[in-house]
Amino acid sequence: MSHIAFPTPDPSILARRDAIIAGLSTLLPKEALIVAEEERRAFETDALTAYRKLPLAVALPSSVEEIAAVLKFCRNAGVNAVPRGAGTSLSGGAIPQEDAIVIGLSKMNRILEINLADRYARVQAGVTNLAISDAVAADGFFYAPDPSSQLACTIGGNIGMNSGGAHCLKYGVTTNNLLGLKVVLLDGETIELGGPYFDSGGLDLMGLMTGSEGQLGIVAEAIVRLIPAAEGARPVLFGFDSAEEAGACVAAIIGAGIVPVAMEYMDKPAIQICEAFAHAGYPLDVEAMLIIEVEGSPQEIDAELAKIQAIAKAHGVKVVRESMSAMEAAQIWKGRKSAFGATGRVADYICMDGTVPTSRLPEALKRTGEIVASYGLRVANVFHAGDGNMHPLVLYNVNDPNEQAKAEAAGADILKMCVDLGGCLTGEHGVGVEKRDLMSHQFTPADLAQQMRVRAVFDPDWRLNPAKVFPLAGRIAA
């Protein structure tokens, strides 16, 4: 799939640029409409930085009404629109296109209501993931999904991509932690889905909206669940001589009826990169490492860890390192969560996100290594072992176009392998533009057609984030 194609910009939209900007300027305050080229540059890409497209203009609405006005304008004027949170998408979900308005939610960054008795927060879409947990931490609550980018990424983007994180083994992903959404549709109509309560009747449009990658409407507000924090938590490092042993240990832990709050895997290259960056005390002489975290009271943690350690010993664990303080625990997680950033200091990389059934993890790791080696590149693996969500980081040199093409081809081969092993193309980063052309490897034409017919109910003319998710050929309109 080397070099992802974007649709050819619609010349009839480009030709109307002045009129479109004039129209938008009647809907938004001056400072909320970005037209100068150097300012638009800030929005030309996201975390898939190899691809850049300068948008026609950028709208930064600060209210539901302004979102509605801009969307309605886009529909009536026949202009494309690309929603954007913080621009941290690894799959190119927020990369614009030349004939589109970016609708950025950064000004909608207020927490509107916190209700601890009913355990929810109502927030605007531009609030960052971590800001929600920070706002309720002193009261002993948190918002559970914790993507690595949680300091920067917005809840609106999390909803668009149905983001996960390291702790979703126990607490679920975004879709399991939402109660309600306020969504603006392309025709400017605002709908409320769910509310500060569970399981509304009717079709689960909130579930449909979550992970729809900005193609069905724009989420303006969300009601998210707040979870009481456990009494305590303790991560432990387990080092193994082989991926097979580590993988078998994960399966045995689950088989024993234990579901730790997190089970993260790192291979040797990832351990070395992260240790050099975070000085977390990772063992450098092992082939595979698991970070396993358990929660509860000190006694509960001791009891559960004792069971886990016994299983690890039976699977040939070489090193066990328990965190002895909150600071050590934080270091352990810092190393894991900075894996992508730390890797970026060593080399350019693309981060894949396929999921495989956990029983196939050792095989998937082996084949990943073989695929990457066959392109003459290197790989570091760091991922969520408990749920089989792999994150091979394919390392390459961005200044060598040949290497970029090879890295993308290796990535595509890895994702196809994940599907062939019974998994999927993306566990938590979304399809975006990156995996769009692989969709037909996972889905039949009928599978995709059904999804596109549902999409067309919301956006029959393919105006919302149109370059993403579905292959460019064979699209189904109304």
Add this chain to the structure above:
Amino acid sequence: MTLASEAMFAPASEDEAVDIVRAAAARAQKLAIVGGGTRAGLGRPCSHGAALTTTRLDGVVFYEPAEMVIALRSGTPVAAAEALLAQRGQMFPFEPMDHRPLYATSGEPTIGGVVAGNVSGPRRISVGAARDSLIGIRLVNGRGEAIKNGGRVMKNVTGLDLVKLICGAHGTLGLVTEAIFKVLPRPEREATVVIRRLDDQGAIAAMAAALGSAYNVSGAAHVTPGMGREFGRTFFRVEGFAASVEHRVGGLIKLLAPFGAKHALAEEESRRLWRAIRDAEFLAEPRERAIWRVSLKPSAGAEFVKKLGPIAQAHFYDWGGGLVWLASETSSAAAETIRSALAAFGGHATLVRAPDGLRASVDVFEPLSPALAKLTAGIKASFDPDGIFNFGRMYPGI
């Protein structure tokens, strides 16, 4: 398979289901999906066309205990699936309700019925509903196409999440032939802390305190006087390894001491109690009463019931007060009062049990705004353009 004039279709495979649906579409014949028939009273009355039964779509497709995932054909009895899971020390986390006590039906509830109704129980507050455990689906849509969505891995954001849409659609989008669930280990122990004689408001305050604590409460319910005892009782369930349960019960009793918490029920007694709460057994009799399931902000539960006055003939709370089970007289006037009272608080009321006549004449599910009605109709048409499946089950014309 021939179609001729059979009144009931019973496909044994997805391919046979495809043939049946295509033939039905060609003849503009409507199909009413039937599972075990134990929840046929759920939704609006729907008896259009021929019955399409899942009886022969039975059995396990695969079960991988070490991956905590099971794939089942839709006609598989829930009891058979739960027995299989129990053999490996696992369970459906969402604790699917058994509607037989409420409807006085017999037969076996099926997996397809659980999916169609997003059928969940008390553990919904801690581990989610059926829709949260359902990770993959195979479905024959109204165009006679077999499609899949989701898959067998629990982390999957590839494409639109139609699994959520189909779960709780009451069969209006197509025939589910196969469902894949993530499952969880069965807890080694369970115990239930009990408080006696709280009024509704006090019970909800106690449940909020417990659910806001670190003790991982997996059930919080309050039953009113006359339901098993002459006084009200408030229940708090904890589950897990023996040491954890002991620790958390101790912690909860201490936390809830100001509310009067003193003791806990053990294993079998606790299990029996939560089964009764799950299945709304307290409201099964008298049979002539209409039964409502109202989801709202937990803190509003007691106030909502109070506002109903004598319309609420009996009630109890699950989900920490966020689920009100309610019995009312069987009348459209009572339905109207309940909906208008709820409007002041926000929430969703579902008429779970009532005679066909009433369920045909009043809204069974919370009425939709015009914008939502338009989307719902569009989605129905995208799956089932000719309106073959369970026509009118959720809303008139859907």
